[in-house]
Structures are given as structure tokens and as C-alpha cells.
Amino acid sequence: MRIVWRLAGAVPTLFGVILATFLLTRVLPGDPAVYFAGNPSMDAHAIAQVRKSLGLDKPLPQQFVIYLDSLAHGDLGQSISTGMPVREELMNRLPASAELTICAFLIAILVAIPLGVVAALKPGSLVDQLCRLISTLGVSLPTFVTGLMLIYVFYYLLGVAPEPIGRIDPFLVPHQITGFLLIDTLLDGNYEAFAASARQLVLPAMTMALFALAPIARMTRASMLNVLSSDFIRTARANGLSWRTVVITYGFRNAVLPVVTTLGMTFSYMLGANVLVEQVFAWPGIGAYALNSLISLDYAPLQGFMLLMAAIFLLVNLVTDLVYVIIDPRVEFGK
Amino acid sequence: MNVMQSTARAPSAEAASKLLSIEDLSVSFRTRTGIVKALDRVSFDVRPGEIVGVVGESGSGKSVTAFSVMGILDPAASITGGRIAFEGRNVLEMSRRERDAWRGRDASIIFQNPRLALNPLRRIGQQIADVLARHSPDRPAVIRQRVLDMLEQVRVPDPKARQNAYPTELSGGQCQRVGIAIALACRPRLLIADEPTTGLDVTTQAVIMELIRDLARSRNLGTVFITHDLALAAQYCDRAVVMHAGHVVETATVSELFASSRHPYTAKLLRSVPSLADSLDELDAIEGSLPDLRRDDLPFCRFAERCERRIGICDSAPLSLTSLSPTHSIACRNPQ
Amino acid sequence: MSVAVRERLRVAHYVVSGNPVNVIAFGLFAFLVLCAIAGPAIAPYSPLATDTPIALQPPSAAHWFGTDQLGRDIFSRVLVATRLDLLIAFGAVALSCVLGSVIGAVIGYFGGWLDATVSRVVDVLMAFPLFVLAMAVVAALGNTVANVVYATAVINLPFYIRLARAEINVRRSLGYVEAARVGGSGHFRILLVFLMPNIFSPLIVQASVNLGWAVLNAAGLSFLGLGVRAPTAEWGIMVAEGAQFMASGQWWTVVFPACALMITVFSFNLLGDVVRDILDPRLRT
Numbered sequence: 001m002r003i004v005w006r007l008a009g010a011v012p013t014l015f016g017v018i019l020a021t022f023l024l025t026r027v028l029p030g031d032p033a034v035y036f037a038g039n040p041s042m043d044a045h046a047i048a049q050v051r052k053s054l055g056l057d058k059p060l061p062q063q064f065v066i067y068l069d070s071l072a073h074g075d076l077g078q079s080i081s082t083g084m085p086v087r088e089e090l091m092n093r094l095p096a097s098a099e100l101t102i103c104a105f106l107i108a109i110l111v112a113i114p115l116g117v118v119a120a121l122k123p124g125s126l127v128d129q130l131c132r133l134i135s136t137l138g139v140s141l142p143t144f145v146t147g148l149m150l151i152y153v154f155y156y157l158l159g160v161a162p163e164p165i166g167r168i169d170p171f172l173v174p175h176q177i178t179g180f181l182l183i184d185t186l187l188d189g190n191y192e193a194f195a196a197s198a199r200q201l202v203l204p205a206m207t208m209a210l211f212a213l214a215p216i217a218r219m220t221r222a223s224m225l226n227v228l229s230s231d232f233i234r235t236a237r238a239n240g241l242s243w244r245t246v247v248i249t250y251g252f253r254n255a256v257l258p259v260v261t262t263l264g265m266t267f268s269y270m271l272g273a274n275v276l277v278e279q280v281f282a283w284p285g286i287g288a289y290a291l292n293s294l295i296s297l298d299y300a301p302l303q304g305f306m307l308l309m310a311a312i313f314l315l316v317n318l319v320t321d322l323v324y325v326i327i328d329p330r331v332e333f334g335k
Numbered sequence: 336m337n338v339m340q341s342t343a344r345a346p347s348a349e350a351a352s353k354l355l356s357i358e359d360l361s362v363s364f365r366t367r368t369g370i371v372k373a374l375d376r377v378s379f380d381v382r383p384g385e386i387v388g389v390v391g392e393s394g395s396g397k398s399v400t401a402f403s404v405m406g407i408l409d410p411a412a413s414i415t416g417g418r419i420a421f422e423g424r425n426v427l428e429m430s431r432r433e434r435d436a437w438r439g440r441d442a443s444i445i446f447q448n449p450r451l452a453l454n455p456l457r458r459i460g461q462q463i464a465d466v467l468a469r470h471s472p473d474r475p476a477v478i479r480q481r482v483l484d485m486l487e488q489v490r491v492p493d494p495k496a497r498q499n500a501y502p503t504e505l506s507g508g509q510c511q512r513v514g515i516a517i518a519l520a521c522r523p524r525l526l527i528a529d530e531p532t533t534g535l536d537v538t539t540q541a542v543i544m545e546l547i548r549d550l551a552r553s554r555n556l557g558t559v560f561i562t563h564d565l566a567l568a569a570q571y572c573d574r575a576v577v578m579h580a581g582h583v584v585e586t587a588t589v590s591e592l593f594a595s596s597r598h599p600y601t602a603k604l605l606r607s608v609p610s611l612a613d614s615l616d617e618l619d620a621i622e623g624s625l626p627d628l629r630r631d632d633l634p635f636c637r638f639a640e641r642c643e644r645r646i647g648i649c650d651s652a653p654l655s656l657t658s659l660s661p662t663h664s665i666a667c668r669n670p671q
Numbered sequence: 672m673s674v675a676v677r678e679r680l681r682v683a684h685y686v687v688s689g690n691p692v693n694v695i696a697f698g699l700f701a702f703l704v705l706c707a708i709a710g711p712a713i714a715p716y717s718p719l720a721t722d723t724p725i726a727l728q729p730p731s732a733a734h735w736f737g738t739d740q741l742g743r744d745i746f747s748r749v750l751v752a753t754r755l756d757l758l759i760a761f762g763a764v765a766l767s768c769v770l771g772s773v774i775g776a777v778i779g780y781f782g783g784w785l786d787a788t789v790s791r792v793v794d795v796l797m798a799f800p801l802f803v804l805a806m807a808v809v810a811a812l813g814n815t816v817a818n819v820v821y822a823t824a825v826i827n828l829p830f831y832i833r834l835a836r837a838e839i840n841v842r843r844s845l846g847y848v849e850a851a852r853v854g855g856s857g858h859f860r861i862l863l864v865f866l867m868p869n870i871f872s873p874l875i876v877q878a879s880v881n882l883g884w885a886v887l888n889a890a891g892l893s894f895l896g897l898g899v900r901a902p903t904a905e906w907g908i909m910v911a912e913g914a915q916f917m918a919s920g921q922w923w924t925v926v927f928p929a930c931a932l933m934i935t936v937f938s939f940n941l942l943g944d945v946v947r948d949i950l951d952p953r954l955r956t
Contacts, residue, residue: 016795027811140937142887144894145910145929152917152925164918231451238407239439239466239517249465254456272802276891280914290803291895294810306807310798328456329501 006321010314017314021306022067025299026060076307077300079293086304090286094308095179096167097278097285101270103182103201104208108266112213113259116220117252120228131217138214143273147207147280154203161203164281168197204281211273212266219262223255230254257328264320268313353420354557355381355404355442355525360417362399364409369629373399374581375637376417378656381557383524386548388572388589389561390604394625396581397561401527404559405444406434421525440470442525443518447533449510453502459513460486460498463520470521485516490546508539512546519550526551527559532567544571565608569593574662577601580625580637583656587663597659597670599644636667644669683949693948696941703935706753714747718904727921737923739913741902745923748904749931755905756935759816760885763823768878770824771831772870778832779839780862786836793829801826805888809897819898823888827881834877838870872950879946883939890932906932 051057058066070077076086119131154161167181172193174184182201185194227233228251236250275287282288286305293301362374374396381387389397402408404419406426418425421442429437446452454462463482467473473481486494489512502510511531518526528547532540548571551558562568568575568589575592577585577600585598596602623641626633635653639645648668656664711718716734722742730737736745778786796804808822842848843866851861890907893899899908906928913924 012791013794013798016791017798020795020799024807024811136940137937140883140933140940142890142894142907142910142929142932142936144891144914145925145932148910148914148917148925148929152922156918156920231446231448232454234407235446235452235514235517236454236465237438238405238444239469240435240437241439241465241469242435245465245469250454250457254454268800269802272800275802275806276894279895291806294806295896297810302807302810306799306803309800309803313798313800330455330503 006318010318014311014314017310018068018071018307019064021303021310022064024306025303026063076304079301080298081293081296086300089289089301090304090308092179093284093286093289095181096283097274097287099180099182100201100204100208100277100283100285101267101274104205105212105267105270107205107209108212108216109263111209112216113220116217116222116259117224117247117255119217119221120224120255121247123225128221131221135214135218135221138210138217141210143207143211144276144280146210147204147277150203150207151280162196162199164200164203166282166284167200168193172196204277204283207277207280208270208273212270215262215266215269216259220255220259223258224251227251227255253327257324260320260323260327264316267316271309271312352382353380354383354422355559356420357400357404358418358420360400360403360419361415362396362403362408362412363415365411365413366629371628372581372633373412373628374403376653376655377578377581377583378417379576379583379586381525381559383557384552384555385573386551386558386560386571388568388575389559389578390563390565390568390575391578392604392625393563394580395578397563397578398529399581400578401444401529401559401561404527405438405442407444436470439466439518439523440521441523442527443521443523444527444529445511445514445518445531447530449507449514449531450502450505452514453510455502458499458501459505462513463498463517466517466520481520485520486513488519488550489513489516491516506539507535508543511535511543515543515546515550519554519556522554523556525557525559527561529561530563531560533562533564540567547571565604577604581628582637582654582666584638584667585663585665586656591660591663595663597663598665598667599642599669599671600638602671644671679949692941693945696938696945699934699938700942703753703757703938706750707757708754710750710753714744714750716744716747718743718748718751719902720744727916727924729921730923736927737921739909739924740916745909745927748909749906749927752904752906752909752928753931753935755816755899755903756886756889756907756932759820759823759889760882760939762820763827763885763889764878764881766820766824767827767881768831768874771828772835772867772874774828775832775835775837776839776862776867776870779836780843780858780866789832790836793832796825797829802888802891805892806895806897809892814897814900816899816903819889819892822892822898823885826888827885830877830881831874834873835870838873839866842866842869876943876947876950880940880943883936883943886932886936886939 048057056063074087076090078085079089082089115127115131115134119125119128122128151161151164155164172185172190174181174188174190174193177184177187181197182194185191185197232254233246233250236246241250274285275291277283278285278287279291286308290302290305293299293305357380358378359376360374360378361372361376364371364373377396377400379387379389389400391397399408399412402412403414404426408414414427419427421437426434426437453459457465460482463485464478467478467481468475471478482498483494486498491497491509491512502513505513514531526547531547532543535543544567547558547560550556560568560572572589574586574588576583577592577598579600585592585596585601587596592601593605596605626637626640634640634650636642636645636649639649642649646669651668654666654668656666658664659670720743722738724742725734725738726740726742728734728738734744734746736749739745739748774789778789799807804826805822808825809818812818812821839862848861848865851865856864889898890905890910893905893907894911896908896911899905901908901912909928910925910932913921913928916924
């Protein structure tokens with residue numbers, strides 16, 4: 001029941017997001033009609049025709065209602081530059097970005113959380129220094145710089161990484177089932193393609209993972225330190241509970257809460273960093289798509305992209321709240 | 336009375352009959368501003384079945400003593416001397432594994448701030464079961480029953496339902512009951528209660544103290560009851576150990592202490608407690624404050640600088656406890 | 672000097688001298704500000720002077736950081752870019768801090784429908800991944816440096832609004848505010864004189880922590896081609912222009928501006944930590 005309330009609470013925000021994206025793209029400079037017409041020497045009449053066909057001659061509120069209506073039907077409009085429906089193009093390119101982001105996120109979690117825990121357990125040790133170093137450096141490194149550095153070292157200098165020009169060799173593309181290359185190649189039984197796509201994934205995923213590593217490690221360490229110095233840990237130790245019970249069942253489980261919040265926030269930052277990484281590695285994801293449409297002032301794809309991003313972010317928040325409720329019996333859903 | 340009588344060292348037969356024997360325990364803390372000599376040659380005993388009250392101002396070293404016994408001192412602390420004998424055996428010489436097995440099973444502690452002492456994300460029944468599972472080989476079904484039994488023993492109503500509660504759903508008094516249940520689940524022989532009722536309202540205080548006393552008597556527990564509240568000590572303890580600035584200054588039975596205390600500090604302590612005074616005129620604050628324990632030039636008697644009875648020989652040599660009677664000892668060269 | 676200020680300076684001295692890293696932070700910061708001020712004056716070459724025959728030369732005695740694809744001296748460009756990047760960062764943070772704190776204070780104080788509406792708007796703003804929002808704002812307003820500043824300011828606004836709102840909320844029912852109201856002070860006077868000065872600390876801490884992020888943001892936007900345009904010297908755009916040459920080994924086109932970026936962000940972050948330690952150690956993570 002509370003879940004329904006929480007979802008209901010998100011609706012005004014969602015509406016605000018739709019309104020905001022609509023307004024934002026209407027403020028874009030330049031006249032899409034002219035761009036679409038393509039020919040600068042087209043006369044005013046022809047341009048007006050184009051404008052009419054795009055629905056740009058109607059007053060703003062009316063355009064918004066039309067927009068809402070088409071959204072309700074799942075229609076995100078059409079890209080001016082490619083002529084394809086935005087929804088289709090987004091869905092085609094989403095798996096590429098998702099695969100990259102999810103892989104990077106998993107790598108970051110698998111490295112950062114143990115690092116933070118061990119750093120908290122052994123203050124002053126080498127691991128602790130490493131953790132603090134990564135945390136401080138990690139937030140200072142621009143994502144695109146990390147990406148370029150990795151390319152330079154691993155591709156140019158060491159020659160171990162493949163050329164950073166996309167996801168996979170066109171000859172090795174498997175059947176499209178999920179859109180996730182790692183999964184599809186395995187389902188196809190094509191191990192050569194699996195290896196190839198995994199190799200292409202390594203550098204961009206590492207770049208994004210490095211970006212996420214710092215805040216997660218820092219928060220894990222801080223949270224663990226905080227929990228380990230609390231009274232109930234002292235009670236547990238005083239009762240002779242095993243090291244494993246104290247650190248994991250009493251320590252880590254209690255420390256994990258603020259880390260969950262950080263995970264949600266970090267994921268949202270990663271959605272933004274996506275654009276930069278896709279640019280550096282020529283990755284055919286939605287970030288690159290959005291950037292191109294932005295530069296060509298193609299507002300429908302941009303709108304669709306912003307909506308999608310916001311929707312994903314709201315979803316992540318919802319999931320974070322849910323996880324919180326499951327872990328912490330003191331929290332009521334929605335607070 | 337000859338106050339220079341030496342303290343008779345207990346022969347080993349008698350030593351074994353003592354449940355807990357703290358001998359010349361000294362503890363220091365490393366801090367950013369210097370080394371704090373928190374405890375200096377603290378000694379006292381606890382016999383099976385007796386309730387010993389350790390009283391003193393905040394900062395007198397009562398909790399440090401308790402934590403030293405249980406082995407849960409802060410990492411910045413180090414035990415610089417003495418021994419802690421439990422049933423004749425020095426716990427400070429135990430290996431880590433032995434100590435971990437001993438804690439919670441042979442000796443336990445309950446803390447101030449009972450709600451904070453419990454894991455907020457774990458059901459209370461589960462927390463009691465954790466200790467049982469650690470120290471006993473019983474099957475889960477047996478443990479579940481023992482949890483319910485313990486909750487009944489600490490007088491928690493409706494144990495079957497209550498065992499699934501989280502600490503945040505319970506009152507302070509109920510949390511302390513749970514704390515006691517966890518501490519006594521494995522039937523230890525020694526219980527240390529570190530200010531267990533501070534922060535609880537007066538009615539709950541009485542109830543919890545009654546519970547502790549009843550359990551101590553029925554299980555023949557040796558109990559150390561740490562408090563700054565002399566009145567509570569008077570009511571529930573058999574013997575009292577008075578501490579000041581890391582020193583034991585007087586040990587006596589409760590009646591001896593209140594009727595005929597000899598140490599100037601104890602006398603002042605008694606006069607500053609409202610419930611023990613007969614009229615407002617008799618209430619006296621103790622002048623000055625605890626000495627800075629980081630000083631290199633700490634006097635041999637740490638109360639000397641606040642004492643009205645200070646004389647030349649007070650500063651001549653380190654103090655030790657001298658017996659005035661088999662049950663009454665003080666550390667003073669100029670007792671009243 | 673008032674007692675409070677003297678006390679703060681004493682704490683500052685304790686914090687700074689206690690840890691050599693803090694001295695480094697301040698030193699770096701001072702060095703960067705110096706470069707920003709003196710940069711254009713002391714640069715050996717004009718940052719815009721092209722000299723195509725010597726394009727893509729590795730670092731040498733004549734060109735300490737080498738030359739880029741148009742033969743421009745990278746050292747001069749990096750040096751001169753300091754001013755631009757710092758201005759963008761400081762401008763954006765100052766703008767969002769001032770605007771955000773005023774808005775947050777007002778809605779925190781008055782509450783009611785004003786609070787509800789503005790909070791909703793903030794929620795909507797925060798629903799977008801920050802960088803994506805910045806992209807959209809720059810795209811909507813146009814490709815200029817000023818718009819980069821505005822975009823960065825916009826995406827930082829929510830933090831200050833929420834911070835100020837929370838702090839004012841806590842304080843507005845305190846004793847001294849009640850006393851002022853009873854004494855006849857109007858709302859704005861109370862806000863201005865009694866409440867806002869007390870929330871400076873957390874705001875300053877937030878601002879100093881934001882500086883590093885603002886620099887990264889601006890650089891990221893220019894890397895994508897939004898905001899600063901060629902031939903302006905700016906670290907992000909220099910990295911973008913040099914990126915294509917990284918894969919063929921001409922590392923100096925990217926490494927030097929990237930290092931400048933990293934050192935700047937790093938020193939700002941350190942500075943943020945120091946400021947936080949001085950003003951409110953409780954916020955330490």
C-alpha cells in the first residue's frame with residue numbers, strides 16, 4: 001500500500017520532468033524547420049509548409065497538449081536528421097549504454113566495497129592509504145581524461161587493448177535478442193564474438209568504473225568506521241561473538257545503509273558521464289545519440305533522451321528507497 | 336590504630352575462592368595531548384554471590400577497570416601492570432581465542448545506554464540467540480527455547496511476541512532487560528554492570544536494580560555494580576569500592592562505609608549526596624576537580640590537592656591499601 | 672577583530688599547520704590564482720598564434736609543452752586557460768551559492784505554498800543527471816562561455832537551496848528569532864540580520880567542495896564541444912582537440928592540459944576539505 005503512495009508521490013515530479021524537457025527543447029535556438037528543409041535558399045512559403053507539418057506553428061500550450069497526447073501513445077516523435085522514430089532509435093541504442101554502465105557499476109562495487117571495508121578494519125595500513133588515495137584522486141580525475149589515458153597506455157603503448165572504435169567488429173555481430181552483446185554472443189554460442197565484445201568493453205567500462213570507485217570506497221570506509229566505533233559493536237565483542245559475526249553480521253550490515261544511498265547517487269552521476277565516455281570510445285549508445293541531436297538542434301531525440309534519463313533516475317531512487325526499507329526496519333517507505 | 340599495617344597477601348587457597356581478583360592493575364591511554372595514566376595499581380576482589388559496588392565521580396576509572404576485565408578497552412589503551420585473576424587464572428595471559436570464548440560465557444557485562452548497546456537492525460530474540468549459538472553447542476530448536484526462557488527470566492511480558500521486536504520499538508528499561516538477558520544467557524559466573532540504570536527514570540531504575548539483584552542471588556553471580564550514585568550502591572550492594580582518579584581509596588562493607596568511612600574523599604562524597612544528607616546545610620560540594628592525569632608530576636595521593644587533611648607524609652611515597660579490618664581497607668596516610 | 676573571528680583564525684592556524692597536506696592545498700591554490708592573474712602577461716607565446724610548419728612537435732626547449740595541431744604553443748595556452756577555467760568555476764559557484772542560499776532561506780523561512788512549489792521545482796531539477804542537464808541548458812541558451820557559467824550554476828542550485836532551507840528551518844523557531852519578532856523586526860530584517868549570517872559556515876563548506884566539481888563540469892562540456900569554442904584556450908577544449916592524436920602517440924596535446932585540470936580540481940578538493948575542517952569538522956567523511 002505504501003508503495004502505491006510512494007509511486008503516486010513521484011507523479012508530480014514526473015509531470016514536472018515532462019514539462020521541463022518540453023520547455024527546454026522549445027527554447028533551443030535555431031529554427032528546426034529551416035534545418036529540416038535542408039536547403040537554405042528555400043523560399044519562405046516552403047519553410048512555412050515544413051513548419052506546419054512539424055506542428056511548430058501552433059501556440060505553445062497547444063503544442064504541449066499534443067506532446068502529452070503522443071507521449072501517452074508511446075510516441076516520442078521523429079528525429080529530424082535521421083527521419084526515424086525517436087523511440088525506436090533510443091531502444092536500439094539503449095542496450096549499448098546499459099551494458100557499459102551496468103558492467104562498470106558492477107566492477108566498481110566489487111572493487112570499492114571490499115576496499116572500503118578492509119580499509120576501515122585496518123586503519124593506517126597500506127590498504128587504508130590506498131583507499132584514501134583512490135578516494136581523493138578519483139574525484140579529481142575527469143572521466144574523459146581517464147579514458148584517453150587508458151587508451152594511450154593500453155592501446156598505443158602496450159598494444160593489449162583493441163582499437164577504441166565501438167562495440168564490436170561488424171562481422172561478428174550476433175543475433176539480436178537482448179541487445180546486450182555479452183549475453184547475445186553467449187546465447188549464440190559464438191565464443192569468438194563474446195571474447196571480442198568483452199575486449200572492446202574493457203577500457204570504457206574501466207573508465208566509468210574508476211569514476212564510480214572513489215565515492216563508493218570513500219562512503220564504505222567512512223560508514224564502516226562509524227559503525228565499528230558504536231556501542232553495539234562493543235557489546236558484541238564483549239559477548240565473545242566471533243570476528244566474522246561482529247564484522248559482517250553486526251558491522252557491515254549496519255554500515256551498508258549509507259552506502260546504498262551513495263550507490264544510487266553514483267549511478268546517476270554515471271548516467272551523465274556516459275555521454276563523455278561514449279564520445280571518447282566512439283561507443284554507439286544513447287549518450288552519443290543525444291549529443292549528436294543536441295548539436296544538430298534536433299529537439300525530438302533530445303527530449304526523448306532527457307525523459308529517459310530522468311525516468312531511469314527516478315526509478316533508481318525508487319529502488320534505493322525499496323532497498324532501504326528491506327534492510328532497515330526503522331524506515332518507513334517514502335521518507 | 337596502626338595505619339601502617341601491611342596488607343596481608345591472601346594465600347592461594349583463599350585466592351581460588353575469589354571469583355575475581357584485580358591486583359595492582361595499571362592502565363594508560365595514548366592521546367594526542369599526552370599519556371593519560373587512567374588506572375594506578377587498582378586492586379579489589381569479588382566473591383561468588385556477592386554484589387560489589389564500585390563508586391566514584393565521572394572520570395575516576397570505574398569503566399576503564401570494567402573494560403579491562405572484559406578485554407574491550409580502546410585500542411589506544413594499554414595495560415601497563417597488574418593481573419586480573421578469574422577463578423585463580425590470569426585473564427590477561429589468555430590467548431585471544433581463550434579470551435573470546437571466556438567472554439559472554441564465564442563473565443559478562445551490561446552497559447549504560449541500553450538502547451545504543453543493542454544492534455538496531457537485529458531482532459532482540461536474534462541477538463540473544465547469537466550469544467547462545469556462539470558459546471553453546473545446542474541445536475537451533477533448543478536455542479530458540481532458551482531465548483524464550485531468558486526473556487521470561489528478565490521479566491519481559493509475552494516473550495513469544497516480543498522476541499521479534501527491534502530495539503527501537505522498546506523502552507529504555509526493556510532494552511536493559513534484553514541486555515541482561517544477552518549477558519546472562521550462557522550462565523556466566525561474573526556479571527559487570529556498568530552504570531546500568533543511568534539515564535532511566537527513577538521507577539525503572541528500581542525495577543532494573545531489583546531484577547539484577549534477584550538474578551544475582553538466584554544464580555549465585557558475583558556482580559560488580561558500577562555507579563556514581565552512592566544511594567543506589569547503599570541500597571543494593573554488599574560491599575563498596577570507592578575510586579578516585581584511577582586509585583582505589585577505600586573498600587568496605589556497605590554498612591561500614593556509611594557508618595564509619597575513614598577516607599577523606601569518601602566522607603566528602605557522602606556529604607555531597609542529597610538523599611544521604613539530613614538537611615540542606617549538610618550538603619557540601621567537593622572543592623576542586625579531578626587532577627589532570629596526563630601530568631608527569633602527579634602526586635602519590637591523587638586526592639591530596641583537594642584534601643583538607645593533607646600532611647607532609649602524604650607526599651612521601653606511593654600509597655597502597657592498608658587494612659583497618661578484614662573487610663575494611665583504605666589508601667590514606669591521614670585517615671579520619 | 673571580533674572574538675569569533677579571532678577564534679576561527681586560531682582554529683585555521685591549528686588545522687593548516689597540523690597537516691602538511693593542508694599547507695600544500697593552500698600553496699597550490701595560491702599558485703593557481705597567480706597563474707590566472709598573471710598568465711596572459713607572462714606567457715612566452717600568444718595562445719592564438721598559429722605556426723603550422725611546427726605543428727605537433729613534442730616538448731622541447733623552445734616549447735616546453737610542445738605544440739598542437741595548428742602549431743600553437745601548448746604551454747602558453749595551458750597557462751592562459753587558467754584564468755578562463757577559474758573564472759568559470761568561481762563564477763558558477765558564486766552565482767549558485769548566492770542565488771541558491773537566498774531562495775532556500777526564503778522558502779525555509781516562509782514555508783507554505785512557496786516552499787511546496789519551489790521544492791517541487793528543485794525535485795524536477797534534481798531528477799535529471801546533472802551533466803545531462805548542463806548539456807541541455809547550454810544547448811538551449813547557446814554556445815557561449817557565459818552560458819556555461821549559467822548552466823553550471825543551475826545544476827548546483829538545488830544543493831544550496833536545500834542546504835539553506837534546512838538550516839533556516841532549524842533556526843527559525845529558535846529563541847532569538849522569536850525575541851526579534853516580538854521586538855518588532857520585520858521578516859526580511861530577521862532573515863538578513865539574524866538568520867543568514869549564521870548559515871554562512873555550511874554554505875561556504877558546500878561552495879568550496881563544489882569548486883572542484885564546477886571545473887570538471889565546465890571542462891566536460893567544452894570537451895563535448897559545448898560552451899567554449901575554438902580557438903579559445905581552455906583545458907577541456909584542448910583535451911578534445913588533442914584526443915584524436917592520443918591514439919597515434921602525440922600524448923603532449925592531451926597530457927598537459929589534462930594535468931592542469933587534475934591539479935586544479937585536486938587542489939580545490941583539498942581546499943574544500945581544509946575549509947570544512949576549519950569551519951565544521953562534524954561534516955568530515
